[in-house]
Amino acid sequence: MAIFIWLFIGLFIAYLASVCYSHTMASRRSNDQTLSYTREDLLLYRSVDHNLPVDLTDFLRAKRVESKRRRKRDHRGGVRQRLRRRGCRPPLPAIILSNVRSPQQKIEELRIKAKACFEYREAGLLMLTETWLRPEMPSSLIERFLRIFVLFPGHKPVRAIKEEFHRIAEFLLGFPNVVGCIDGTHIPIIAPSENEADYVNRRSIHSINVQIICDAAHLITNVEAKWPGSVHDSRMYCESTLSNRLERGEIDGFLLGDRGYPCRPTLITPYPEPEPGPQCRFNVAHCRTRARVEMTIGLLKARFQCLRHLRVTPERACDIIVAYVVLHNIAIISGEQHPALQIQDPEEDPINPADFQDGRIVRDTICRNVFTD
Structure with a gap:
């Protein structure tokens, strides 16, 4: 009887040992990374030499890397190849x-x-x-x-740009031959360590004076971000490359600007003291059309709030301003929703440069031919 008892105890101990061993191995397997094989993997393994080891892990991992490299080489060819393959899509x-x-x-x-x-x-x-x-x-x-x-006069044909500007003040017969609206805006910065006085504007604030030209769709077509705040808007335009292009007649059309610029054949400003009749209608149409550049500057500053005060050096501030102008155009092109716009009343520039004689002649011709009853 004692023999059977000891035999039963031995079998029970062996059973407990096997259960413990099975549980330990299962826990180890659960801690390992689970591998899953797709149908392509199994077919790939079946198509190779059957003398390969049974463990598929290393084999399949190497095959996947090789297949990925081959696929990358096969699909290389650049954007022109991809556009050619897409056809008319x-x-x-x-x-x-x-x-x-x-x-x-x-x-x-x-x-x-x-x-x-x-x-x-x-x-x-x-x-x-x-x-x-x-x-x-x-x-x-x-x-x-x-x-x-950022291209001037824009990505569209010049004729389409002029028609868009003409439709703005269409109730007053529209303003003809406009290819852009120009204005300057000050971007405040911290006081620089060198030439600090040059960056103080007429409001006694350190800033960068930025020249902005836009089209009727609020796209910025030209930007000059390199002048300190003490430089006047008229000087920025006179020394810009775009001014020389317009003076040489490379672009058919003219810009609209405020009284901070002198009236030129390529930059038309409003009458300083308009007489009732055609000159008043001229100024109203001019104001309505030129308001697009003020709206564009407001959109730029509303979309990128940091432009209200940049805490960087003047050189870095110029790069950041240009970068945000590019991002603004990308947002307009891609149809992004306009931010909430708060346009401040423009402050009258105390300095009004004298108009050019040929500029006054062009302004009077437009007023007589378009805005006279």
């Missing part, structure tokens, strides 16, 4: 994600797409990462994007 993907800290591979792609589809309506989102504004970001890369997205 929209050339833009749903999302374009570009880290502009290393944009060499994206510049040509964006340039081609800007020419192929100006409106960019087929794209859901064009995202530029914030590394664009880091101090180590070279200015040359920002200038490349500037040449793509």
